[in-house]
Amino acid sequence: MTAIKHALQRDIFTPNDERLLSIVNVCKAGKKKKNCFLCATVTTERPVQVKVVKVKKSDKGDFYKRQIAWALRDLAVVDAKDAIKENPEFDLHFEKIYKWVASSTAEKNAFISCIWKLNQRYLRKKIDFVNVSSQLLEELPKVTEESVPSGENQSVTGGDEESVDEYQELNAREEQDIEIMMEGCEYAISNAEAFAEKLSRELQVLDGANIQSIMASEKQVNILMKLLDEALKEVDQIELKLSSYEEMLQSVKEQMDQISESNHLIHLSNTNNVKLLSEIEFLVNHMDLAKGHIKALQQGDLTSSHGIEACTNAADALLQCMNVALRPGHDMLLAVKQQQKQFSELRELFAKRLANHLNNVFVQQFTQALLRLYNRSYFLSVPGHDQSSNLAQHSIELTLPNHHPLHRDLLRYAKLMEWLKSTDYAIYEGLTRNYMDYLSRLYEREIKDFFEVAKIKMTGTTKESKKFGLHGSSGKLTGSTSSLNKLSVQSSGNRRSQSSSLLDMGNMSTSDLDVADRTKFDKIFEQVLSELEPLCLAEQDFISKFFKLQQHQSMSGTMTEAEDLDGVTLSRQHNSGTPLPVSSERDMIRQMMIKIFRCIEPDLSSLIALGDKIDSFNSLYMLVKMSHHVWTAQNVDPASFLSTTLGNVLVTVKRNFDKCISNQIRQMEEVKISKKSKVGILPFVAEFEEFAGLAESIFKNAERRGDLDKAYTKLIRGVFVNVEKVANESQKTPRDVVMMENFHHIFATLSRLKISCLEAEKKEAKQKYTDHLQSYVIYSLGQPLEKLNHFFEGVEARVAQGIREEEVSYQLAFNKQELRKVIKEYPGKEVKKGLDNLYKKVDKHLCEEENLLQVVWHSMQDEFIRQYKHFEGLIARCYPGSGITMEFTIQDILDYCSSIAQSH
Numbered sequence: 042m043t044a045i046k047h048a049l050q051r052d053i054f055t056p057n058d059e060r061l062l063s064i065v066n067v068c069k070a071g072k073k074k075k076n077c078f079l080c081a082t083v084t085t086e087r088p089v090q091v092k093v094v095k096v097k098k099s100d101k102g103d104f105y106k107r108q109i110a111w112a113l114r115d116l117a118v119v120d121a122k123d124a125i126k127e128n129p130e131f132d133l134h135f136e137k138i139y140k141w142v143a144s145s146t147a148e149k150n151a152f153i154s155c156i157w158k159l160n161q162r163y164l165r166k167k168i169d170f171v172n173v174s175s176q177l178l179e180e181l182p183k184v185t186e187e188s189v190p191s192g193e194n195q196s197v198t199g200g201d202e203e204s205v206d207e208y209q210e211l212n213a214r215e216e217q218d219i220e221i222m223m224e225g226c227e228y229a230i231s232n233a234e235a236f237a238e239k240l241s242r243e244l245q246v247l248d249g250a251n252i253q254s255i256m257a258s259e260k261q262v263n264i265l266m267k268l269l270d271e272a273l274k275e276v277d278q279i280e281l282k283l284s285s286y287e288e289m290l291q292s293v294k295e296q297m298d299q300i301s302e303s304n305h306l307i308h309l310s311n312t313n314n315v316k317l318l319s320e321i322e323f324l325v326n327h328m329d330l331a332k333g334h335i336k337a338l339q340q341g342d343l344t345s346s347h348g349i350e351a352c353t354n355a356a357d358a359l360l361q362c363m364n365v366a367l368r369p370g371h372d373m374l375l376a377v378k379q380q381q382k383q384f385s386e387l388r389e390l391f392a393k394r395l396a397n398h399l400n401n402v403f404v405q406q407f408t409q410a411l412l413r414l415y416n417r418s419y420f421l422s423v424p425g426h427d428q429s430s431n432l433a434q435h436s437i438e439l440t441l442p443n444h445h446p447l448h449r450d451l452l453r454y455a456k457l458m459e460w461l462k463s464t465d466y467a468i469y470e471g472l473t474r475n476y477m478d479y480l481s482r483l484y485e486r487e488i489k490d491f492f493e494v495a496k497i498k499m500t501g502t503t504k505e506s507k508k509f510g511l512h513g514s515s516g517k518l519t520g521s522t523s524s525l526n527k528l529s530v531q532s533s534g535n536r537r538s539q540s541s542s543l544l545d546m547g548n549m550s551t552s553d554l555d556v557a558d559r560t561k562f563d564k565i566f567e568q569v570l571s572e573l574e575p576l577c578l579a580e581q582d583f584i585s586k587f588f589k590l591q592q593h594q595s596m597s598g599t600m601t602e603a604e605d606l607d608g609v610t611l612s613r614q615h616n617s618g619t620p621l622p623v624s625s626e627r628d629m630i631r632q633m634m635i636k637i638f639r640c641i642e643p644d645l646s647s648l649i650a651l652g653d654k655i656d657s658f659n660s661l662y663m664l665v666k667m668s669h670h671v672w673t674a675q676n677v678d679p680a681s682f683l684s685t686t687l688g689n690v691l692v693t694v695k696r697n698f699d700k701c702i703s704n705q706i707r708q709m710e711e712v713k714i715s716k717k718s719k720v721g722i723l724p725f726v727a728e729f730e731e732f733a734g735l736a737e738s739i740f741k742n743a744e745r746r747g748d749l750d751k752a753y754t755k756l757i758r759g760v761f762v763n764v765e766k767v768a769n770e771s772q773k774t775p776r777d778v779v780m781m782e783n784f785h786h787i788f789a790t791l792s793r794l795k796i797s798c799l800e801a802e803k804k805e806a807k808q809k810y811t812d813h814l815q816s817y818v819i820y821s822l823g824q825p826l827e828k829l830n831h832f833f834e835g836v837e838a839r840v841a842q843g844i845r846e847e848e849v850s851y852q853l854a855f856n857k858q859e860l861r862k863v864i865k866e867y868p869g870k871e872v873k874k875g876l877d878n879l880y881k882k883v884d885k886h887l888c889e890e891e892n893l894l895q896v897v898w899h900s901m902q903d904e905f906i907r908q909y910k911h912f913e914g915l916i917a918r919c920y921p922g923s924g925i926t927m928e929f930t931i932q933d934i935l936d937y938c939s940s941i942a943q944s945h
Contacts, residue, residue, distance in 0.1 A: 042066075042148075049080065049096060053107055058085045059092075063155035065148040070130055070140040077108070079141070081155050083163070091159050093133070111135050114164055119153060121173045150177055320368070327365040328380050330387075334358045338391040343398045349453050352391070356460040359387055363464070392465040395457055399472055402454075406447045407479040413442065414486055439498060439565065441491050441572045448583040459589040473588060477636045480580075485640045488573075492644045495569050496651055499562055559735070562652060563662040569648065570670050570687075577638060577683040584633055590626040627680060634682030645690050653697045657704060658732065660697040661739045661749075667691045668745040695748065702752045705732070706759040714767055720774040721888030723767055726783050729760050730790045737794050750798040757802045760787065775886055777817035782891045784810040818900045821883060826872075826912070832863050833915050840919075849919040857923050860916070869929035873937040876905075880941045895942065902938040906931055 042064070050061045063081040068074045077097040084090045091113040096105050111133075118134035127146040131153065133139045143149035153170070154177045160168045170178060222240075334355035341355065342348030363384045371377050462469045584590065652659040671691050674684040709725040733753070740749045764787075768779035784806045791803035832855070839849050849855055880898060887894050909931060916925055 045078070049078070049105060053094075053096060053105060054080075054082055059083065060085055062159070063152050065152035066144040067141040070142045076144075078105075079152065081113075081152065081159060083159070089163055091163050093156075113156070113159060113168075116156075116168050118169045118171055119156060119173065120171045121149070121153060124172045124174045150174075153177060320371075323368070324371065324374075324377065328362050328377065330358060330362050330384070335387065338387050343395065343454075346453065349457070352395075353456045353460070356391060356457060359384060359391070360460060360464060363388065388464055392461060392468045395454075395461060396468045396472055399451075399454060399458075400475055402451065403475055403479045406450070407483055410442065410444075410447070410483050411486070414483075414490065439491070439495055439568050439572070441576050442487055444576075444579065444583075448579065448587075451587055452583070455587050455589065458587055462589055469588075473633070477633055480637045481639060484637055488638075488640050488644055491572070492569070492648055495565055495648060498565050499651065499655060559656065559658065559662065562655065562659050563666070563739075566648075566652065566659075566663055567666050569645075570666055573641065573645070574670060574674070574683060577634070577641075577686075578677070580637065581630060581634055581682060584630055588633075590630050631680065631682050631685070638682065638686070642686050642689060645686075646693055649690065649694055649697065653701075657697075657701040658735055660694060660701045661736055663694045664691075664698045664745060664748065665739050665743045667694045668743065672744050698748065698752070702755055705729075705756060709759050709763040710766075712763065712767060714771060716772050718773060719886065719888060720767065720771050720779050721782065722786050722890055723764060723779075723783055725763065726760060726786055729756055730786070732756065733790060733794055733796065737796065753796060753799055757787075757799055761802070761805070775817065775820070777813040777820060778886045780813040781810055781817055781897075782888060782893060784813065785893060786891060814897065814900060818897065818904050821879065821886075821897075822901050822904050826867050826908070828866055829863050829912060830908075832860065833912055836915060836919055846918045847921060850923070855919075857920055857925060860920065860923075860925055864925065864928060867928055869933050869937075872929055872934070873941070876937050877941050898938065898942055902934065905938075906934055909934060 046061060046064050049064065054061050059082045061080055061082050065079050066076060067079055068076050075097075077095055080094045080096055082092050082094055092110050093113060093116065094110045095108045097108045098104075099106050115135050116133060118132070120132040120134070122128045122130045122132070129143040129146050129149055131141055131143065131149055133141065143152070153173060156168070157170060157173075157178050333351075337348075337351045337355035338359060341352040343352060363381070367377070458469065458472070461472070649663055652663060667687060667690060671684065671687045674681060674687055678684060705725065705728065708728075712723065712725060714720055736749055736752075740746055743749075764780065764783045768776040768783075771779050788803060788806040788810055791799050791806065796803075836849050836855055839852060839855065840846055844852070850857055879901065883897055883901070884894060887897065909927070913927065916923075
């Protein structure tokens, strides 16, 4: 093994400046035995690199080659398999696990020991040795790299010196020196003893020379020692001076330290003074309220524009001082506490002054408005005078009082109200409550008087006013809602009974008022809505501006427990006066409007009920007008008070409209016809014509056309059904006449009005009219040539049995003689007489207003001519060449009909 180790060192590792420290003969475990060597090496130059090299014998020759090398730092685990029993197997864990079987356990242990020593000396990373005997892992003495001379070959550890001494390679210098010595002694190789003796003599000569040189230099040594003593004395003196200098510098250092500390204190004091000045300036600039502002808050004039502006500026300045964001610690200062206390007192004082003044303004404006209202309505209640005559004499306009002056005066305080809202919400809320209370009473009186005037204008006279439940009371016009409701039922009953009685007579008036009265009602109702709309919008705009409530933006926050102010819910405040956020300021505006205008909806509903009782067709006007105003209000603000109120009233109007339609249908169903007179045009057919004509003029370009179309469909179905019902029950007038005349009237009405949603019904009415006209003509005309008709019916029966037409004349009952006998019974004179009787009969059946007599008579003429041609055709086919003809011609028929029509 030693020879192999020397060979590997010489051939493989020396050329690479590496030194071989340990070697083991191994083969791979579990495979075909192919021996190789694992070598532990270190480099000869720094930094030292430790490697494990696999060396394999070449297959072509008797030499070794380097196959693979691993850095020892890459080795993670050395597994000896068994620490107790001898086992030649071991594993090395590099990037993967290599399993080896050594040729002997001793070689394996020596190799693992060498790896352990190299790891201890050169590597910072500690390799994990598994299943290795503790005897192999003895701790080496710590040898530093500095203790080993550079340039000399070193062993790994003291325990490894024996293995290293086995072979010690000469370095280049040693080889050079030996070569020079050997060149000087040529016989050194042949006679080593002579060479060694020569070297010994030369060494002795050198030793003697060295001793003499030492003895010769003793004097110089003594001189050198003396100089050294003198130098030491000088050093002592220098040290004394340095000590004194150090003491002086120490004193200077202490003084400088004191100066430095003093400068630091001065800088700190200056810094503190600057900061203190900054804090004082901050407090003075932000918490100092000018004397002029204080005086304005305490004694400022709240009646003049200049005084209001001064108070507003002072209030804003006070709010800024109170809302200043104090820095930490400011609230602990006594001056700050006193200033805050003064601000709070000023705020409370001015808030009370402002609230008292605004309450006085509310009362003053309310009183003045009431005086104007009483002066305006005094003449309406003068005893012994007719109210309608008073209206005519004084030309009272249907207008509501304008509150612009009140709003203008109060809007001067809008900024102060905003200040009050943010500083003292309790007082702000109290002013809001007072304003609503005063204004609700004022508006209630104004609006009630306004609606009473509107009702009187609608009814026209005092007598008619009393008829509809209007009367004067307590110096003011009042309308009893309960009496109106009661009269609604009575009027409805009276209307039905009146309609029934009129229908019994064959004629019904659809309204007690003419078109002019309805137009007058429409204008009055439009005027009412036109007055209410700007009034509500102006008040809502004023509330938003005066009380600083946003109409189109919601406040963030959640609704807390609220207190009820006569049905108006406002947010409850904190004890500190800060308002709790409501769900929406728009909701608060709407609640205030509901409180202020709580009388609008019932009064408007009462007016609508009156208009409906005056004439049920007024619901058409009201539906169109209300729909338009609701649509306008929703375009402005869908959630506003005006939009909501008008929407609620529109529901009532729509119900009245539906009730009007239902009443008309019910009246159709309750119609009773007279047994003694002819029917003619049914009353509900004429009423439908009136309704449709009126509705088309009212609903032209209206928003709610769909409601009218639905009503049309219901009405026309009712008309169709009840026309047939009356026709079936008619005894005096034939059913076909009733159907023909009424459906002709319906068709004419629909054709004239051109109602698009009733096109199908128009076609149906025309078809029914045509069918019943034809049916009546055939029924009334009957068989004017009865015997002749019976004769030809027999002829047609024989032909139907299979007898040829030209052979019919050979039948005994239908020969030429029988035909001539029958024809002689119908001369022209008899025919004209029969037609004249028929004309009189038709004239009794038909009504004059529909003017269908000539149409029916012309249809009968055509039908008679058709029968005449039919008889002539049968004679020509069945009795050819007989020369038999009728006693009269078609021209005679035309002359008879024309003369009969002219004579009547």
